[in-house]
Amino acid sequence: MLSQRLRTARRAKGFTQEELAELVCTTKGTISNYENNHSTPPNDMLRQLADILNVSTDWLLGRTDEPTSYSGSSSTAAEKRSLDELLQEKIDDPDDYYFLDGYLEASEEEKKEIRRYWYDLKKQWKARQVKETRPPSLFDITEPLKKK
Template identity: 85%
Template sequence: MLSQRLRTARKAKGLTQEELAERVRTTKGTISNYENNHSTPPNDMLMQLADILEVTTDWLLGRTDDGAAYVATASAQAGQRSLDELLQEKIDDPDDYYFLDGYLEASEEEKKEIRRYWYDLKKQWKTRQVRETRPPSLFDITEELKKN
């Protein structure tokens, strides 16, 4: 609950993980760990995050839904986001980062091949009616490859 609400509130405020980290004097990796449920902020950090994001600690922890009105309003006010902001969202997630790593620098031919492979894979999933399960993350796969 905390990880989802923290990410929602951060995005509603229009902040990147790095910007939020600067405001609470920590690292982008720490914020990423909180948002990906790899770690939990200590109480003093939780209070700082709530203050900066203008929500209550009770809302962040899922004890109340009172903060939801603010987040929905802020999200609506944010309106259309730039392509850079959308891309930053993907880069903030370690799994998406590893998936997208090198894509922007790839040649047009390489990009076409990646997209073609992706569409074929999605088509195979549909024809096999594969139910989505929780596969290992790209980060986990990468770490496993580094070990070998």
């Protein structure tokens, strides 16, 4: 359970194993071992991982299905938002919507293939040290056409 949820949370945050390892002052191999269930993080590491990934230790350990179910009244409004609300926020942007359109309904194999292409593309960008720039939005492209 821990290994799967750690990998899920890391990917949701957009971190590579190496990037997460740097943030918690360990090695990529250690993170890989956690994600492949070859070893279990000590309590202090578990807390660090949960903090960086913005999930609860209970969720990482499989004690709850709510990723950010923090106890106490210190929870912020953002922490209480559901995953559905966060996803809706992303698809409210037309560009994100068209990119994500059909992804949630895709088969698991299709999703893996899409993720594989995406990770390969990100590696190529890093290898070439290409700065990611945001292309013009669909609105920016179509608005001048509407005015004609």
